[in-house]
Amino acid sequence: MTEGLRAERQGGPRAEHQGGRAAGHLADTTGQREEGELLNIGAICSDRVCARGHADRVALIWEGFGDRKATYTFGDLKVFSNGFAQMLVDQGIAPGDRVCLFMDKIPSLYFAFLGVLKMGGVVQPLFSAFGDESLEVRLASAGTTAILTTRKHVKKVRKILDRLPDLTHVIVVEGDPSKLKDGEVFFDVESAPRVEEFDVYRSGPETPSVLHYTSGTTGQPKGAQHAHDSIWGQALTTSWVLDLKEDDIYWCTADPGWVTGTSYGIIGPWSLGVTQCVLDSGFTSARWYQFIADNHVTVWYSAPTAIRSLMRDGDELVAKYDLSSLRHLASVGEPLNAEAVVWSEKTYGLAFHDTFWQTETGSIMIANYPGMPIKPGSMGKPFPGIAAAVLDLKTYEPLTEPDSVGLIAFRPGWPSMFRAYLNEPAKYASRFVGAADGATPDELRTDTSLWYVSGDRSSVDADGYFWFVGRDDDVINTGGHLVGPFEIESALVEHEAVAEAAAVGKPDAVNMEVVKAFVTLKPGFEPSGDLELSIMNFIRKKLSPLAMPQEIEYKDKLPRTRSGKILRRYLRAIEWGEDVGDLSTLEDD
Ligand code: PRX
Numbered sequence: 001m002t003e004g005l006r007a008e009r010q011g012g013p014r015a016e017h018q019g020g021r022a023a024g025h026l027a028d029t030t031g032q033r034e035e036g037e038l039l040n041i042g043a044i045c046s047d048r049v050c051a052r053g054h055a056d057r058v059a060l061i062w063e064g065f066g067d068r069k070a071t072y073t074f075g076d077l078k079v080f081s082n083g084f085a086q087m088l089v090d091q092g093i094a095p096g097d098r099v100c101l102f103m104d105k106i107p108s109l110y111f112a113f114l115g116v117l118k119m120g121g122v123v124q125p126l127f128s129a130f131g132d133e134s135l136e137v138r139l140a141s142a143g144t145t146a147i148l149t150t151r152k153h154v155k156k157v158r159k160i161l162d163r164l165p166d167l168t169h170v171i172v173v174e175g176d177p178s179k180l181k182d183g184e185v186f187f188d189v190e191s192a193p194r195v196e197e198f199d200v201y202r203s204g205p206e207t208p209s210v211l212h213y214t215s216g217t218t219g220q221p222k223g224a225q226h227a228h229d230s231i232w233g234q235a236l237t238t239s240w241v242l243d244l245k246e247d248d249i250y251w252c253t254a255d256p257g258w259v260t261g262t263s264y265g266i267i268g269p270w271s272l273g274v275t276q277c278v279l280d281s282g283f284t285s286a287r288w289y290q291f292i293a294d295n296h297v298t299v300w301y302s303a304p305t306a307i308r309s310l311m312r313d314g315d316e317l318v319a320k321y322d323l324s325s326l327r328h329l330a331s332v333g334e335p336l337n338a339e340a341v342v343w344s345e346k347t348y349g350l351a352f353h354d355t356f357w358q359t360e361t362g363s364i365m366i367a368n369y370p371g372m373p374i375k376p377g378s379m380g381k382p383f384p385g386i387a388a389a390v391l392d393l394k395t396y397e398p399l400t401e402p403d404s405v406g407l408i409a410f411r412p413g414w415p416s417m418f419r420a421y422l423n424e425p426a427k428y429a430s431r432f433v434g435a436a437d438g439a440t441p442d443e444l445r446t447d448t449s450l451w452y453v454s455g456d457r458s459s460v461d462a463d464g465y466f467w468f469v470g471r472d473d474d475v476i477n478t479g480g481h482l483v484g485p486f487e488i489e490s491a492l493v494e495h496e497a498v499a500e501a502a503a504v505g506k507p508d509a510v511n512m513e514v515v516k517a518f519v520t521l522k523p524g525f526e527p528s529g530d531l532e533l534s535i536m537n538f539i540r541k542k543l544s545p546l547a548m549p550q551e552i553e554y555k556d557k558l559p560r561t562r563s564g565k566i567l568r569r570y571l572r573a574i575e576w577g578e579d580v581g582d583l584s585t586l587e588d589d
Contacts, residue, residue: 062106138223205229225422241353289321292323408458457469500519508550
């Protein structure tokens with residue numbers, strides 16, 4: 001065991017759970033690797049770059065709150081990810097175990113991500129602003145064995161630990177070690193002995209790698225399971241769409257708690273040996289511009305909400321900074337409005353290139369490439385090798401008439417495609433059109449006669465450009481982050497005053513949508529501003545600031561279908577000023 005590691009936890013009261021971890025989840029896929037084959041994202045992103053002679057190249061330029069700064073080479077990346085891998089092995093974590101990373105965008109998050117993969121674990125990054133309930137639902141679903149967190153966030157873990165029998169290891173990677181509770185382990189990779197070499201787990205293309213939770217309309221969030229094979233899709237799109245070259249300085253603004261922050265904030269750039277920057281501090285336009293200027297950022301991948309915020313702060317601010325290092329800009333996560341593209345071209349001399357993809361797709365599917373004429377407001381064209389279409393909303397036949405609106409769909413089989421919704425094979429199968437009953441996940445993802453249906457609507461023009469229309473479900477997209485109405489509604493009715501609840505997205509100039517809740521109250525409670533604040537705060541703490549309703553409307557009763565389901569779509573249509581039409585058409589579908 002390494003120094004800097006306090007193993008108080010070993011032999012502690014919860015140690016007996018170690019043997020009882022939910023190994024069954026992934027056993028069938030981890031067993032599929034070929035003997036002798038090695039395809040490991042952790043090793044490709046660090047060891048391989050060093051082996052190609054780039055150990056001294058800067059891998060990470062990091063800035064935090066205040067004036068905290070640090071720089072790490074690919075050599076450091078190799079040693080520190082080895083450090084995490086070795087520590088996890090010493091702790092008894094086994095290949096296939098889910099290891100959660102629950103921390104801000106500190107350097108250890110990036111080292112640990114690669115470290116978990118190097119030892120064969122499944123890395124489960126969760127957004128550090130999640131409250132205890134959001135955290136618990138995802139850890140319980142994944143049967144997570146270990147969580148790596150910081151002093152700042154460990155309190156949320158302590159609150160739920162007793163209800164998570166599989167979670168046998170709580171490892172704190174930053175902060176004051178003297179403040180830990182019994183059984184918690186402290187591990188500071190930078191002060192621990194350097195682990196120069198680590199025997200990397202011999203993962204193959206189908207070995208599970210990254211697990212991201214994503215929200216749907218119904219039920220709790222689902223765990224989209226990826227495999228090491230994803231790296232081909234991520235490296236290729238990073239190269240062709242984001243245009244990264246070895247001497248670039250790249251900045252992806254996303255948090256690794258979401259898929260953009262892992263596919264393109266870790267795997268894409270580092271698989272190509274490219275230097276990337278991370279800014280772990282709150283958003284202000286001035287701070288972002290200063291960061292670009294100070295670090296000579298050349299390629300910038302961000303999201304429409306951020307771009308609209310920058311736009312709102314105006315051109316005068318832009319003129320105060322030297323942004324001449326920038327050469328390519330791209331965007332993802334929500335519709336990029338035409339005005340934002342036109343504005344960025346006028347203001348930075350560079351247009352943001354929109355890209356479309358999802359947690360499930362693992363890598364960019366539709367994009368505006370460097371050099372391609374951009375039609376502002378369009379998502380661009382399918383990535384080479386990706387067969388994309390829009391399908392008729394009812395028959396699921398591809399639409400051939402230009403500009404007709406249908407469901408965006410892709411032929412299965414691209415490398416970075418998700419391999420499962422963890423423990424939910426029926427939900428996985430429901431994403432494919434044309435599948436035979438009882439088809440296995442492997443059959444589904446390799447059968448190129450099927451369509452994987454994204455859940456979004458779009459049209460395609462005569463030149464083959466895709467134009468986003470909207471989601472085909474009730475999921476709320478706020479600032480590029482998906483939140484599930486069911487998760488919010490379940491939490492709302494846990495508030496002492498709330499009897500029933502519905503959550504929908506309402507329009508917002510910057511975030512595209514924000515959450516609005518409709519509630520009926522229990523007897524004895526009266527509508528008031530104070531109660532509204534109390535409900536909002538309740539959700540912010542339990543779930544996250546993203547899921548917190550920005551407005552609560554009190555109702556005497558909520559509209560329902562004849563079968564009793566709350567008519568969310570009706571409430572949403574009113575918020576968006578859309579024609580509600582014939583209520584019977586909204587029923588039950
Ligand atoms: O609705 C689409 C929207 O974001 C969803 C995917 O969200 P998530 O799985 O969290 O992954 C986000 C980052 C890859 C999509 O189903 N979305 C993503 N990109 C765009 C978009 N909507 C419009 N335009 C885009 N470029």
